[in-house]
Structure formats: C-alpha cells, structure tokens
Amino acid sequence: RPRVLSGIQPTADSFTLGNYLGAVRNWVAMQDDYDAFYMVVDLHAITVEQDPATLRRRTRVAAAQLLAAGLDPQRCALFVQSHVPEHAQLGWVMSCLTGFGEASRMTQFKDKSAKQGSGAASVGLFTYPILQVADILLYQANYVPVGEDQRQHLELSRDLAQRFNGRYGKTFTVPEPYIVKDTAKIMDLQDPGAKMSKSAESPAGLIELLADPKVNAKKIRSAVTDTEREIRFDEVSKPGVSNLLRIYAALGERSIADLEQEYVGKGYGDLKKDLAELVTETFTPFKERTEQFLADEGKLDAILAEGGEKARAVAAKTLAEVYERIGFVPR
Ligand code: TYM
Numbered sequence: 001r002p003r004v005l006s007g008i009q010p011t012a013d014s015f016t017l018g019n020y021l022g023a024v025r026n027w028v029a030m031q032d033d034y035d036a037f038y039m040v041v042d043l044h045a046i047t048v049e050q051d052p053a054t055l056r057r058r059t060r061v062a063a064a065q066l067l068a069a070g071l072d073p074q075r076c077a078l079f080v081q082s083h084v085p086e087h088a089q090l091g092w093v094m095s096c097l098t099g100f101g102e103a104s105r106m107t108q109f110k111d112k113s114a115k116q117g118s119g120a121a122s123v124g125l126f127t128y129p130i131l132q133v134a135d136i137l138l139y140q141a142n143y144v145p146v147g148e149d150q151r152q153h154l155e156l157s158r159d160l161a162q163r164f165n166g167r168y169g170k171t172f173t174v175p176e177p178y179i180v181k182d183t184a185k186i187m188d189l190q191d192p193g194a195k196m197s198k199s200a201e202s203p204a205g206l207i208e209l210l211a212d213p214k215v216n217a218k219k220i221r222s223a224v225t226d227t228e229r230e231i232r233f234d235e236v237s238k239p240g241v242s243n244l245l246r247i248y249a250a251l252g253e254r255s256i257a258d259l260e261q262e263y264v265g266k267g268y269g270d271l272k273k274d275l276a277e278l279v280t281e282t283f284t285p286f287k288e289r290t291e292q293f294l295a296d297e298g299k300l301d302a303i304l305a306e307g308g309e310k311a312r313a314v315a316a317k318t319l320a321e322v323y324e325r326i327g328f329v330p331r
Contacts, residue, residue, distance in 0.1 A: 004034040004178070005141035007041040007081065007132075008066075010058040011050070011198065014210035015065050017279075018186040018196040021250050022147030026180055028070035030145060036076035037139050037311055038066060043081045043088065043131060047124040048116075060294060063304055065209065068289035079307035081135070086315035090134035091127070093322060097160055097167075098130050107152060115199075133157045137164075138315045140173040148184040149195060151177055168325040172318075183250050189223040192239035213284050217276035220244075221269075231263040231271055241268065248275045251282055 006027055008019060015024065027038050040062045045055060059080060071078050081087050103109075106129050113121035129152075136144055136157045144154055154177040161172040186196045190205030200206050205223070207216050225240040233256045235242045248271070249256045263271055293300055324330070 001033070001035045002142040003037070003139055003173075004030050004143045004145060005037045005039075005136055005139040005175075006145050007039045007044070007135055008062060009045050010040050010042055010055065010062040011045050011048075012208070013058065013061065014198075014208035015062070016186075016196055016198050017207035017209065017247065018147065019198075020069065020209060021183040021186050021247065022180075023145060024066065024069050025183075025250075026145040026178065027066075027076075030143075030178075031072060031076040034143070037079075037141070037314070038071060038076055039079050039081050039084075039135070039307075039311070040066075041081045041135070044128060047122055047128050048112075060297065060300055061210075061290070063300060064290045064293035065286075067293045067300075067303070068286050073303045073307060077307040077310035078303060079311045080304050083304070083308035084138075084311050084315050086138055086312070086319045087131065087134055090138050090315075090319055090322060091131040093326065094134045094137070094160055095127055095130045097163055098133075098156075102156070102159075103127065103130065106156070108149065129153045129156050130160075133160050136175050137161055137172045138318050139311075140314075140318060141175045142173055143178040144175050145178040145180075147186075148179060151179065164322075171321055171325055182246060186247065187239065187243040189219055189240075189243070192224060192243045207279065209283050210287050210290060213280045213287070216283070217280050220276040220279060221272045223272060225268050229267060231266065231268065232260060241271075244271060244275055248278065251275075251278050 006023060008015070008023065027036070030036055040059050042055065042059050063078065063080070066078060067073075103126060109121070109126055109128065112125060132153050133156055137160070144150075144157070146154065154175065158174050161174045164172055165174075188194045188196045188200060188205035189207070190202065194200075196206055198206070204219060207219060223240060223244060225244075226238050228238070231241060231245070232238060233242050233245050245256050245259055248254070248259055
C-alpha cells in the first residue's frame, strides 16, 4: 500500500476550520487505503517560544482532536514527533544537504520572521522546512496531505530526496503533495483575501473547532460578503461568498453548483444561517468527543506511545540506511 505522512502543530488551543478542511479531514479519509502516519509536531512548535505547560496540554488536545475527527489508532500510526528521535537526527543530515540560499527562499519563514521583528527569529524557525523534509523522507511517504501553504515545503522535500538519491544512490521515495484543490485554502471570514490562520491578528474571521458553537455560528452570520445580492461562486469579485460556498460544499458533501441552484432568489442571510447550522451540527459532537478523549489522559498517552513505536520501527530503518550510505562507521 502507498504510504502517507502528515503533521500538525500543537500551537493553539483548537484546530481551525482551515486545518480541518485542508488537512485533517483528508487524513481520516486516507487511513483505509494508505499506510498512514500522522503526527503532532512538537519539535516544530518550539521554533517559536512556547510555555512548557501550555505546549504539553496543546499536544494532547491536538491528539484528542485527531481522534475525535476519526483517526483510528488501529488503522494509522498516530504519534508525537519528539517521541521519535530519528526526526531530529535525519533533520541534521538534511540540513547539510540544503543550500543556505535555498533555505533563504522559503516564503513561510520570511512571513513568520517578519512578524517577529528583525533578528528575533530563531535559527530553528529558519531550518523548520528542513526538519519537515526529514519528517516526510523518514517514512518513505508517497503522498503528503496538506493545505496549499505547505506546497513550497513539499517541493523542498522532493528536491532533497532527489539530491540525496543522486549523490548516494536510491534511498528515498520522492514524495508528492496531496492537495485537494477545493479545500486547499480556506479564507478568513472577515478578510477573504487572507488564509484562515490560527495566528490571525483578529479572531473574528477564525472558526476554532473547539470554540463555543454559538460563537462560531455568530462569526459565520457576520462573515464579510459583498454589496451584490446574488449567491454565485466567483472568487475574484465575490471572495467572501465563494469562501462560504466552499466551506458549505465541503461540510455538506455537495457540489457548489448544486448550492448555487438551491439559493437562487435567496439572500446572503439565508446562506449564512444554514451554514451556521451545519457548522454547529458538525462540530458540537466533535467538541464532545475531543473532551472525552482528553478526560482519560492515561489512555490517550497509551495510544500515542503505541503510535510512536510503530513510527519508530520505520524511521529507525530509514535512518540506519542513510547513515550507512553517508559513510558513518556502524555502532
Ligand atoms: P500547520 O500546523 O500550520 O497546519 C496543519 C495543516 O492545516 C493546513 N491548513 C490549511 N488548509 C486549508 N486552509 C487553511 N486556511 C489552512 N490553514 C492550515 C496546513 O496546510 C497543514 O496541512 N509545517 C506544517 C506541519 C508539518 C508537516 C510535516 C506537514 C510538520 N512536518 C510533515 C506535512 C508533513 C504546519 O505548520 O502545519
């Protein structure tokens, strides 16, 4: 079976609707047909300062949300990145294969470091994409299900896999991004020109899956639209309405064309009201399931320990082969 690997950062108290539609939902769908590895990337989280107790809590909250979304530890390996030391080890090897200029071209670093002010960003934030390359290549992943914002990091993974293979002989599978176009970039409800993000300046356009359902319903009812009246998908002139249609289509498992038909002659208020109900129906039980998984911390940690063992078996094998190819004397 082809293999998939993906990761999510434990840097917020809740996943966003963007995380869910762009990534997590696809992870759940893929666990039956692929040999699947999914992780909470705590090593990546510390590229910016984290409070220790908060990081520990958020790592478990992230894992609980992944289980609540439908990941099944019998059908995938669900683990925490720091439980598998090979990630950091292969990360070093990959950093020695990456050009300084090549790393400097990563746009996500440029955006994130600009926010922190000049010189304040850590070296870890700079090498972040190289660790991500190691994450992917360790598992010989064929596909990496992510949102659009990860595309450049996936290209780096492909480049470094090919570079290593060219230099030392075929060792790594060259991974392909698995990006579902319709949900690859969910936009902020108040600023539909920008990606919905957990680090958004204002929370007004952000749907957090674990927030009070009433708060989320209100945010949807207050979403920015336009001064026309027609419910029509047109991302250039109607980005707000188009974003709502995308979300509705994805959660309701319907086509956008079908929704456009249904709302002929109806107003934006009708669309928002119905979508708010759909979001409430979908995520109220999700929130409850997440709380149940969090209530039994012993069981949650046991699931992660088991996932970590499965992951380590694969990762250790790849790293041993890499060390051998590079010319390290065996231990
Ligand atoms: P992170 O934690 O920022 O986001 C997790 C996933 O959610 C997707 N995403 C979105 N998709 C659509 N619309 C949005 N508005 C939206 N916001 C977020 C992201 O694309 C991502 O797939 N670098 C990664 C974590 C990572 C990783 C990996 C991913 C570390 N190692 C190895 C894949 C493979 C990140 O920061 O994701």
